[in-house]
Amino acid sequence: MTSLSDLPLRASLVGKEPYGAPQDPVPVSLNVNENTHPIPEEVLADITASLAEAVRGVNRYPDREFGELRTALAGYLGHGLDADGLWAANGSNEVLQQILQAFGGPGRTLLSFTPTYSMYPLLASGTDTGWIPVPRPADYALTAEGVAAALREHRPDIVILCGPNNPTGTPLERDVILAAYDAFDGILIVDEAYQEFDAERESAVSLLPGRHRLLVSRTMSKAFAFAGVRLGYLAADPAVIDALRLVRLPYHLSALTQAAATAAIRHADAMLATVADIRAQRDRLDTALTELGYTVHPSGANFLLVGGFRDPSATFAALRSQGILIRDLGIPGHVRITAGTEAETSAVIEAIAALGPGGA
Incomplete structure (x- = not known):
């Protein structure tokens, strides 16, 4: 039987294992x-109706810019955002991959503080971006001083701060985000996959104005109970969204995904109950x-x-x-x-x- 060792695999992928x-x-x-x-029955009914309507048009490509969905996501996040500052893809993993495709790559580096989400180094490998893991303190809680020092030492091109952090659950404090942004000149991603479960801290979306290198990644997989739909999204400066257009595949969000996610956001209160x-x-x-x-x-x-x-x-x-x-x-x-x-x-x-x- 043929194995990976028999194939001309890209050197940076040799010895790697897939996420599992x-x-x-x-x-x-x-x-x-x-x-x-489970998703509430009344929400299921609207999502099902929206999917049925979308199926009528699947002989045509979907809206490449998914304008209705982006407008809905902007309304959900609030903070004065509009559709130009929103992006979405098939799960937040694809959002992060697109960011690394646009801003990472050979000769560039991604830094995060470990233990953290196991996909970060895999996404780095997949885009030939160097991976810099910096150990967290014993209690896993990042400090503004510690983060700033690490970024000044390693001078990465991209940094991901996961908050609340997976797998530790550690909340991410506002002063840490601000210190990180000011400590280097690269792209700072705040991964807020679990933000809705943190009742005490405001989203980093509130920090976006005036910070064009700050990107806030979110997902509908967790709080929205939408893991099987695969819908991740991003709030950032419109220029960042333009950069992601350079690397996204054409029509990357199916008409069905767009319809289901837009319907779910119409019922955000029920979905988040x-x-x-x-x-x-x-x-x-x-x-x-x-x-x-x-x-x-x-x-x-x-x-x-x-x-x-x-x-x-x-x-x-x-x-x-x-x-x-x-x-x-x-x-x-x-x-x-x-x-x-x-x-x-x-x-x-x-x-x-x-x-x-x-x-x-």
């Missing part, structure tokens, strides 16, 4: 930070695991990074055998657990408690 997370059809899947609540419940289940999970003797890191997201497991791989396997998926990320002693519904949260608490101190 288990996708087992288990009763309780809490490993990829999805919103596990589960966010408060998810926060409550996250806090409930925090309290329960702390009482069991585990170390739970502060989180502004819809998941928790939990330490104190003797063997995270064994704990993952033990829960998987009971139909519960969590995430073993390779961080010593830690696992990541998504906050699901009340029933799902109860199931994972009871299963971990039954394993005894330190897990399996």
